[in-house]
Amino acid sequence: MANLNHFLDVIRLPFPLKPLVDAYRRLTWFIYRWMPKGLYTRALLIIVMPIVILQSVLVFVFMERHYELVSQRMSEAVVREIAALVYVLENFPAEDINSKIETLASSALGMSATVMDLAPLPPPAPKPYFDVIDQALSRAIGQTIGKPYWIDTVGRSRFVEVRIQLKDSILRVFARRSQTFASNSHIFLVWMFSTSLVLIIIAMLFLRNQIRPIIRLASAAEAFGKGRKADDFRASGAREVRQAAQAFIEMRRRIQRQIEQRTTMLAGVSHDLRTILTRLRLQLALFGETPESEAMRKDVSEMTNMLEDYLAFARGDGDEDVKITDMALMLEELEEEAEISGTDITATFAGEPDIPLRRLAMKRCLANLVTNAAKFGTRVEVTGTSANGWLTVIVDDDGPGIPEDERENAVRAFHRLDSARNQDQHGSGLGLAIARDIARSHGGDLYLEDSPLGGLRARVRVPA
DSSP states (O other): OHHHHHHHHHSOOOGGGHHHHHHHHHHHHHHHHHSOOSHHHHHHHHHHHHHHHHHHHHHHHIIIIIIHHHHHHHHHHHHHHHHHHHHHHHHSOOTTHHHHHHHHHHHTSSOEEEEEEOOOOOOOOOOOTTOHHHHHHHHHHHHHTOSOEEEESSSOSSEEEEEEEOSSEEEEEEEEGGGTSOTTHHHHHHHHHHHHHHHHHHHHHHHHHHHHHHHHHHHHHHHHHTTOOOTTOOOOSSHHHHHHHHHHHHHHHHHHHHHHHHHHHHHHHHHHHHHHHHHHHHHHHHHOSOHHHHHHHHHHHHHHHHHHHHHHHHHOSTTSOOEEEEHHHHHHHHHHHHHHTTOEEEEEEEEOOEEEEOHHHHHHHHHHHHHHHHHHOSEEEEEEEEETTEEEEEEEEOSOOOOGGGHHHHTSTTOOOTTTSOTTOOOOSOHHHHHHHHHHHTTOEEEEEEOTTSSEEEEEEEEO
């Protein structure tokens, strides 16, 4: 649907087609806005809507054709019986004809007939708008008998009253309502709707079982994206869903194997390089306190810190398990550690503090941001909130900040913005890159913005 809308935007349409295109776009927008977004609900609508439409058509055809036609035929049959009584009364006069008519009607026709003295007919009774009996009887009496008449199909629940005005008398007939219309039509409707309801319920149960493997696959992929374990996930469901689940399991296994190989390799590299740096420190300690040895010690210390940063960035923190972490306590720890180093920092937290995270990785992420803010500013404010299923931690500083067009470069590995920050500061250029990598491994991200303090705002947002 979106591709069709894009195609309609690209091509040039003649003027008469533009209103149709606009109407189509409004219709698609309305459907997209109001139709359900879930797969289960959409699939259920695909099953239910044809059944509802089919039943509506069947009910219309049944009520319009079968029910009305049968009721018309039954009403015409009753009117013909009444016409027979009228014919006997008018063409075979006798002294006891009235009693014979009443006996004939009750014994042979199943109706109650009475011959009354001639009197004006009652005023017309209220006509129900949708009453098939009233319409069919009125039409049949007018066509078959052709005499003044009065009918009442509303006053009595079980009977229909018909009065026919003759030359010197009034023939009043009571017939059962079941004689004038198809009284068992509701059975068809009850069976149709009850059967459809049972079938829809069964379809809902089967459909839910088919949708459940897709939901489990989505949950496992989401958990893996957040760095959480989903070892209990197994491929199940229809063939296509099992293929997708098996592909996800193989992909997860390859990624985990690659991470393990990289971690093992970096552990060996780290051991070898640390051995060399340790030997350098021992050799410098033998030189004594000289300006040259002090400069070399600083270089070795800086090299050690850079090595740790490189290894931390390359290794990542995927091997740490997710645990319930008290974020309020973590911010207090960061505040205490920053104050020990002489940083002016304030930290606050609002909301539910217990959040499933990789604690050491998240603390390293926030510590990098706080260290980066303290390095280029004199005042640091850390604000954490947990609301609407998201954890947000904001680190503000009053430093020089970063231009908006350079913020994307600032979070790249090994990239230092010497034009924006203090050029006398040393570093590996991995602080923000490591922080963003950790935030993304939790299913979130790191955003750089303007701070109300005048410097840089680093905002970490991860799902809670």
